[in-house]
Amino acid sequence: MCCTEQQPPRALPRLGEPAPPFEAVTTHGVLRLEDYKGSWLILFSHPADFTPVCTTEFIAFARLYPELQKRNVELLGLSIDSVYSHIAWVRNIEEKMGVKIPFPVIADINKEVATAYGMIMPGESRTETSRCVFIIDPNGIVRAMIYYPLTTGRNMDEILRLIDALQTTDKHKVGTPANWRPGERVIVPPPATQEGAEERMAEGYECKDWYFCQKELKVEE
CATH class of the missing domain: 3.40.30.10 (Glutaredoxin)
Structure with a gap:
């Protein structure tokens, strides 16, 4: 019995990977x-x-x-x-x-x-x-x-906010919290070691705990 070979599904774009050329x-x-x-x-x-x-x-x-x-x-x-x-x-x-x-x-x-x-x-x-x-x-x-x-x-304000967040993340190596807007505090990436966690609380950031610290970006940044 003959059958038609099914083609594998085309891979869709993924975050962090090259966009499909066109x-x-x-x-x-x-x-x-x-x-x-x-x-x-x-x-x-x-x-x-x-x-x-x-x-x-x-x-x-x-x-x-x-x-x-x-x-x-x-x-x-x-x-x-x-x-x-x-x-x-x-x-x-x-x-x-x-x-x-x-x-x-x-x-x-x-x-x-x-x-x-x-x-x-x-x-x-x-x-x-x-x-x-x-x-x-x-x-x-x-x-x-x-x-x-x-x-x-679509919501144009959200698209512009997303662009601002991505560009801020790239420039300052930080994260942005929910509903973040330019000029508001950003998230400091959490430490990846126990030693880093112990040091984090003394680094001058506004911290709720070792994994949750925020800071303001200076205008010149």
Whole structure:
């Protein structure tokens, strides 16, 4: 009896590992992941052009873009619509909503990028990408992933907060507590030895216990 050999499932991106490389047609021409080397990148997908929730998100991303650029962060959108649909939609947003979309949008008709990044959730839709957010650092490493359902628009404040937290963590080798915002105290990494634990309480941090210490970052830091 003959049977068809099943292909192994494609590995999805993992935190701390290189982002899947791509070359794709966009509203700003052909772009590759390597074009963003040296800057942070937010790669995000939306279900479809000319839909109301997606339109609110594109307007919000456009308004967030100047703050992202201050942080050396670029935006790159994606859906499985054609480049002509993307162009018509972003022109429509500018004409009807008065907001210019400054970032490129991938036309992923063959679903290559969407598949590589696990953007299609068959339980929701087999023909649309979910609302995925991938934050990729200047070395091309996946640092964070957020998935939203088709019905729910993303929170731009949280995306910006996450960027700030990641960049602060990289620069100062610290952690950030729940609901952290820039200017608030950060978490000092806990010591990994018994000797370090005994020394920690005398190091001048604000400590609840040896494993839970916080500090303020100086402005010049």
